[in-house]
Amino acid sequence: MKSIINRKNITRLAVAVAIWAVIALLMATGIMSRSLQSLTIKICYYVMLTLSLDLIVGYLGDLSLGHAAFYAVGGYAGGAFALYTNLPFIPTFILALLIGGVVAAIVGFLISKSILKLRGDYLAIVTLAFGEFIRSFVKIIRGLGGTKGLIGIESYSSRIVGFSLSYIVVLLVIIAIYNFTHSRYGRAVTAIRDNAIAVESVGIDIKKMKVLVFTISSFIAGMAGVLFGFYKTTLNPSDFTYNLSIEVLVMVVLGGMGSIRGSVIASVVIVALPELLRGASDYRMLIYAVALIAMMMFKSNPKLVKYTERLGAAVDNLKKSLTRKAVSDKPSSGGVSK
Amino acid sequence: MSLLKVQNLGITFGGLKAVDNLSLEIEKNELYGLIGPNGAGKTTVFNMLTGVYKPTTGEFFLNGENLTGKSSIEINRKGIARTFQNIRLFGKMTVADNVMVGLYNQMHYNLVDGLLRSPKYFADEKEFSKRADELLAVFDLYDDRDTLASNLPYGKQRKLEIARALATSPKLLLLDEPAAGMNPNETAELMKTIRFVREKFDMTILLIEHDMKLVMGICERVTVLNFGTELAAGKTSVALNNPQVIKAYLGDD
Numbered sequence A: 001m002k003s004i005i006n007r008k009n010i011t012r013l014a015v016a017v018a019i020w021a022v023i024a025l026l027m028a029t030g031i032m033s034r035s036l037q038s039l040t041i042k043i044c045y046y047v048m049l050t051l052s053l054d055l056i057v058g059y060l061g062d063l064s065l066g067h068a069a070f071y072a073v074g075g076y077a078g079g080a081f082a083l084y085t086n087l088p089f090i091p092t093f094i095l096a097l098l099i100g101g102v103v104a105a106i107v108g109f110l111i112s113k114s115i116l117k118l119r120g121d122y123l124a125i126v127t128l129a130f131g132e133f134i135r136s137f138v139k140i141i142r143g144l145g146g147t148k149g150l151i152g153i154e155s156y157s158s159r160i161v162g163f164s165l166s167y168i169v170v171l172l173v174i175i176a177i178y179n180f181t182h183s184r185y186g187r188a189v190t191a192i193r194d195n196a197i198a199v200e201s202v203g204i205d206i207k208k209m210k211v212l213v214f215t216i217s218s219f220i221a222g223m224a225g226v227l228f229g230f231y232k233t234t235l236n237p238s239d240f241t242y243n244l245s246i247e248v249l250v251m252v253v254l255g256g257m258g259s260i261r262g263s264v265i266a267s268v269v270i271v272a273l274p275e276l277l278r279g280a281s282d283y284r285m286l287i288y289a290v291a292l293i294a295m296m297m298f299k300s301n302p303k304l305v306k307y308t309e310r311l312g313a314a315v316d317n318l319k320k321s322l323t324r325k326a327v328s329d330k331p332s333s334g335g336v337s338k
Numbered sequence B: 001m002s003l004l005k006v007q008n009l010g011i012t013f014g015g016l017k018a019v020d021n022l023s024l025e026i027e028k029n030e031l032y033g034l035i036g037p038n039g040a041g042k043t044t045v046f047n048m049l050t051g052v053y054k055p056t057t058g059e060f061f062l063n064g065e066n067l068t069g070k071s072s073i074e075i076n077r078k079g080i081a082r083t084f085q086n087i088r089l090f091g092k093m094t095v096a097d098n099v100m101v102g103l104y105n106q107m108h109y110n111l112v113d114g115l116l117r118s119p120k121y122f123a124d125e126k127e128f129s130k131r132a133d134e135l136l137a138v139f140d141l142y143d144d145r146d147t148l149a150s151n152l153p154y155g156k157q158r159k160l161e162i163a164r165a166l167a168t169s170p171k172l173l174l175l176d177e178p179a180a181g182m183n184p185n186e187t188a189e190l191m192k193t194i195r196f197v198r199e200k201f202d203m204t205i206l207l208i209e210h211d212m213k214l215v216m217g218i219c220e221r222v223t224v225l226n227f228g229t230e231l232a233a234g235k236t237s238v239a240l241n242n243p244q245v246i247k248a249y250l251g252d253d
């Protein structure tokens, strides 16, 4: 009987803990500079943003240009909660995270319900407008600080704490997304991307699936917003511009679309690179653009795609011959031979 | 009572009567042919029977239940599954996953089970991936289970579509030109498989075919369509020898 506790998962957990331990150690000993320490937290919420947008763009196959909106809604909801309540830090953090996620998910649910019929360009335009709408909305609400911003959200007691909490949240999100994409729901969603009419022909309600994906995606983006709020302690409408939505979209595309590992790697690299190569930060947008065009050209070049597929198959074969695992039993019916 | 009853079904596209006043009845476990020249309206009939198009006139019943005007989703859940003339697979998914999508509605676990990987998730996934493998084996696709559907050769893609349709455990299976693009050997093999499916799953099949010879070998009864109207219907050998039918086909090719 299969279960969650197996050797593979224990190894994965060990790797995750090891990565945390190394980074925490580098932080504690001061080997890591302060700006690098902040970077680790930034990477965490960017990874969540990218993963959540990848659910919509990579898995479902819809284009959303307003992802920053859910990030803003979550950040403001969680931030306002933290600001206006007086609980100890950890309960505040956990509740803010849940409130930010849930409020963003509710908004995502309502939005997706009302724009279900739209596809392609239309969907992109409406999500874009929605992103700008949310930004203007928080600007005019005085309780949320208006243009000055929501100031004075409780901060992490140290960068190690901030990183550790963010890291745990990211790990939980990765596990949840992995499980989702490997469930019947995730398969249905990926199938919609490949052929929506065929999905309906096997009795699956694609509208429900789309609403589900938007809701889960905005829940995660909302939590990312909360992590951002706790890190920055001040939320400004200008933190949530159209540029951010595009930046995250670039990460999704560079991550290969529909790939958890790709999304994580792309966001780590893109967030870290400009900070590591200080001088290059002016050229950040230029680098994005070039990388994006290269990726698109690569993806639309059948020869290159075939080549990487062959490469992947070769690696797989190599792995197989190295492990020499017994192949699982075959079903009895029909004339199968291997 | 017949399994499928179609009564005066018709549809108009901007003045063009694509299908007009079509009636037919199919008995349980029957293998029924719907034939006619290109553009006769065969695929349009399938689109009406699967809720892709709403009929302008007439009704159809499955086991006596009126399904006219219902959505594709509802109709599949009531027991009609189909394949497409222009293949519609989930190209970037594996062969096994294509069938697993077809099994979606029969699986039991809910979203929370899926997110947390409860024992129910594992039990269900195990049971249904076994069932998917069995279906794939019927179509000789088991060895391709981990291949991306778009990388399959054409003939196998057509078979995979049938496997996916069967995965929804339908009462009635609609096949739209399943042999299109296949060579004679592949076609002969496919016909064998269709007969096998009919027996093994006690399936009722409505089959669209362009090629008359092929229909002759496999269908007991047929309806011949031309310009959206019925030219002839009944026992295959009789209907296909109808002078009007012969004329329609000669005029076509």
Ligand SMILES: Nc1ncnc2c1ncn2[C@@H]1O[C@H](COP(=O)(O)OP(=O)(O)O)[C@@H](O)[C@H]1O
Binding pocket: B013, B018, B036, B037, B038, B039, B040, B041, B042, B043, B044, B045
């Ligand atoms: N959605 C549509 N809009 C307009 N005309 C259509 C539509 N679908 C089918 N038709 C027309 O209906 C006729 C029958 O088409 P079809 O059912 O595909 O024929 P067959 O499958 O018998 O080759 C054709 O003239 C076709 O152009």
Ligand SMILES: [Mg+2]
Binding pocket: B042, B043, B044, B085
């Ligand atoms: Mg047709």
